[in-house]
Amino acid sequence: MPITNDVRTAFRLARRLLRSRSQRRQLTRRLSAEQPLVPGSIEIAVYFADGPVNMYQVRQWYAPLAELSRTHPVAIVSRSPGTMLTLLDEAPVRSVYARQVVDLEQFVDEQAPKVVLYVNQNARNFQMMRYGRMWHVFVNHGESDKMYMTTNQFKAYDYALIAGDAARDRLDEALWDYDLDRRAIAIGRPQADHFAGEPPYPHDDRTVVLYAPTWEGDRAAAAYGSIASHGTTIAERVLASPRHRLVYRPHPRSGVRDAEYKAAHERIVAAIAAANTADPSAHHVFDDGAELGWQLADADVAITDISAMIYDRLAVGKPLIVTRPVAPEADVDERGYLAAANWLLAPDADDVVARVDAAAHDAEELAQLQHWVTRYFGDTTPGTATARFHDAIERLLARWHEVARERQGR
Template sequence: MLALSFTVQAVGALLPSVPLLAAATATGLAADVALHRWQRSLAATLGKLHATVTVRQVVRDLLLVTGLLRIEEQHDEQRYLVLVCGLLVFYALHFACQALAIQVRRTRTLPVVTRNIDASALRLSAAPPALLMRRSGQRLLAFALPATAGLLATAATGSARWAAAGVALSVAAGVVAFVTLAVRLLPGRRPATSEQALEWFEAWLAEYQPTVGMYFSGGNSSAYQANMWLEPLARLEGRPLIVLRERFMVRKIASTDIPIVCLPKVADLMRLEHSTLKMLIHPSNSGKTSQVLRIPTIKHAFVNHGESDKLSSCNPYAKAYDEVWVAGPAARERYALADVGVDDRDIVEIGRPQLDAIQPYAGAPTGAYTTVLYAPTWEGWDGNPGNTSVVEAGENIVRALLADPAVRLLYKPHPLTGSVDPRAGAANVRIQEMIRAANVSRAAQHTDGRPAPSAAAELTRRAADLDRLTTASFRDSADDVERMLLQTAPEPGRAAAVAAASAAWEAAFWASFPVWEHQIVTGPRPTVYGCFNMADLLISDVSSVISDYLASEKPYAVTNTSGLTEQDFRAAFPTVRAGAVLTPDASGVPALLDSVRHPENDPYAEARTDLKLHLLGPSDPPSVVRFNDASRALCEAADAHRAGMAVRALPVIPSQRENDAKLNSGHLKG
């Protein structure tokens, strides 16, 4: 549409034809707006070809002026010279605004980003509108609209006043934007400098004196790995701190009372060496992890974001940490078998402190429906076809479950599904379409059992309460990504309020739809643990979901798409030994459902109890206590290490006996 609009606009200018000129110009503007709103990757590609939005708008205006000149060839063309000069002034203002926006953004991009910390001393006020700061293409299109409309009106009426008025409005908009940005560069309006911000940060560290913390670095979809450790971290003894590396990740961390700092640069990260921080837990490995491991005064423990029998749970990188904290004996054995260089003495069993919220097994389903949670994992980086069941077995499993009129399906795919293998993404889409079609069919069969309208209203109210709490941590707008996320003062109790609001939201969510309606859960809410509590049966792959679900001791099944026989599959993956194994054709689903509805036919009940102990460790002392004990011990090791470093750094002072010997030998005088 964009290319066609320029072609037709050129034809309309050369003929000349006012209808063609007007239609092509309007189409081109609409296509450009759509491009920036819905196809930003294509807009970026055009930019690489130097066909930027500025170039496109200049060409569009040039063709309009050319059309005007062609239409008015028999008249004095000098009157349009003023319009051309006005357009040049407008574009000059656009480029000046862009330069100012870059400069303002630089002054606002400080070396440390914070949450839950009173950073008002840095004098960073709300940012200018995003249209002025970072949406240069949309700014140009919006500000150029009056000029374009005026030129078209002149082409239609023959009166140059319309074009003059339009160009004047565009120039005025450019002047307002220029002044708005220029004011931000006045000495009194600038925030603290980078040096002042770092001095403030060091002073805050000295005042707060953090002792324990979590380090996290990752991509957009990986924040869940850190969020699962927020509550356990908050319950540790000491003063906790969260250390991040990517600015966008500050927004991704869920609501918490724990102070959060983001230090994108390595040099600034090293300032933690002289702080009171003693130990950091690491939920994941990343390329930037090696940078923080250089700090000798801090001890590091790898806690992982989940444990499974997959090779990724025994990454050789784990040997870089001082300790590896695992759930139970199974993980210790897994590292021993993997032989990746992790010393058994460095492995500490802490259980899974996040699993307190999972409700225990209560027996057979009591309602009219058996709730089945199908939670497959993603395809992974290694291309192993056995990683995820979505490609080979997902549709068969869902089809078999939907065929049972007494099943309610909860489908929760991994957030990264389809990110490596497009086939997984396509299968995920088809599965969701199957579930929606099944819901339409069920809705036609069930005229009763629907919740009252007040249930939907209650969910809306609870969602508004939760959104208000989770977004109130930020004082800036959603578009203001360049600025630091500064909260004027920390608000104690926010995490508890968010936890209560989340629980209320989940209760309202499950009550807001009929008990027979299948659900597709792809967002962060409801949580996977909330789905665990609603499910009577889990179907998954070899992943940490199985280990966590075992905390409930409910029945589960694992899909075997590895190509191994069932015997070899069970031998290769110990987490499978207490659950049923499904083949890719899902032929075992009816028997599996029967064993769930009739626990006397369940052959794995005792095995699940034993496997839970093997995977998650004993329930006494609780995992929360073991997690805290491990933290305290690692902090003591950090204290001992710092004391040793201090002793080794002292100058060597000769003893009195050594001085007497040297004096007698003539080496010391006076």
């Protein structure tokens, strides 16, 4: 068995090396056709050091960044060849490749961005944060009550753009000696102003159920994923109902660490294909596309795990069911919305159709949702969060110029 494992590991490493070399060759050709940036032309940088598997984190910011770029030049800085190739294909703003630290240094020297935005807590963020004379700002890639949202790493950034009162209270309780009034700026969820795409199915009498589970997690405390515990049963029951339509949108990392989790995911995908073959009018959907928006806005009822998808759906103000993690070690913070969540336990997944129908017509639950929408995101009137995001950037730029003048006067 050890020899077999060694062979498999060697094969994976060799395949990864070949893929990396191929990507670098492709990227060299693509970059040779790009117009060079004019020095000093980028005011806002978005630093993204991850590989393609985590592209969902920066994709969520595409539309807000595109709008911001109308008034302030924006570029996404990539450290990965695979990510850079994807950005060249789809990003709505300029992308910059900085594979090595020397490339990063050149970008900083030539462009001198005033604000750098970070969408995650990648350890390589510190390679960018070593540079002064710019504001380093954590914007995250979602809002949730996961332990990730209260990490002490917030202190490493000059500022953080947060969603609303719930995020502020969460940080106030978790972090010692953190100046929330100065360093945290509430902007709501600007992504909700740019929900993208049209549903790939007809508008008919079927109740649309969005099942959007997270991945299995990298440790017991973060084992929120429900695909293996709830998911196959949810899919079977919804697919079997002629009155319902399933939209299955799993986290992109589902199954990367756990073979059982991956197998359960694959069974759901196969079941959707089989159901559509048996009844082409059903139009069930396996959704792994880059666009996020229509899924949240159109579904009659959403079923999610403990993840940012809860809060993206919450901003829509429509019925929501949350799966209860089966792992006893999973850290569930029930001081916020989760205290009032409509929980689905694994043994209750058999009754998911009835639960969906009840949630779709529960006026009291909908009224309660509106309270939580305001607590987490503030005013969700279309355009308001985008305006708050732009105001926050203007505030940071004004502060940058103020500090720059002070230092010049020394």
